[in-house]
Amino acid sequence: MPAIVQRYPFALMGPDESGQFSIFLDEASALLGESDGKPLFDEMGRPSEAIDGIKRYLGELYQMEIFTRDFCRYLAEHNLFVPFTMHVNKTSDPINVAGCYVVNEDRLNNLSTERFLDLRAKRYLPGIYAHLVSLLQVERLVELKGGLGAL
Structure with missing residues (x-):
């Protein structure tokens, strides 16, 4: 919770x-x-x-x-966010959830060394990596909850 x-x-x-x-x-x-x-x-x-x-x-x-x-x-x-629409296709009626933002991994990987070290010094890297990993689990979460309506 x-x-x-x-x-x-x-x-x-x-x-x-x-x-x-x-x-x-x-x-x-x-x-x-x-x-x-x-x-x-x-x-x-x-x-x-x-x-x-x-x-x-x-x-x-x-x-x-x-x-x-x-x-x-x-x-x-630092322009690391990009708009993101989540597509949930696990039901007969696919749902799109708009208005989300995610960290763009390419932009993150192309940061200067100085900017990357700044992220590390501010202790922001763990949150960024946790966010990126959690994006891989959205579809699984929907499956576990039996569709978007259960969320």
Whole structure:
């Protein structure tokens, strides 16, 4: 399950003008209750260990979001993305999923040594290679899920 989904019913907001973050929660969520689970605050109104763990997790997600944003911006600025339409032909009615972007392997392979070393220094290469390998698995994923409608 994607980490951004696992964080629910909590969300991180900020930073505000002073650099502070706030934690929000969906009070209507069935995942929250007064009788079961761990308290978010102790008897004195101080944050509990549970809320400290939530804060850490949300902070880690925020750092991953920053990294991902910078990663995608870098790839776009260096013209490594190309539009891609995914073709799913495993049903009687083939489906095309447009609006996707992928890293162009030829452009990646033709980068200057300096630019390639910059990708390595920024720790972007593992993400690029994972992305390229995952593209090979799209068709298999559709097969495992019984067609695009199951995704």
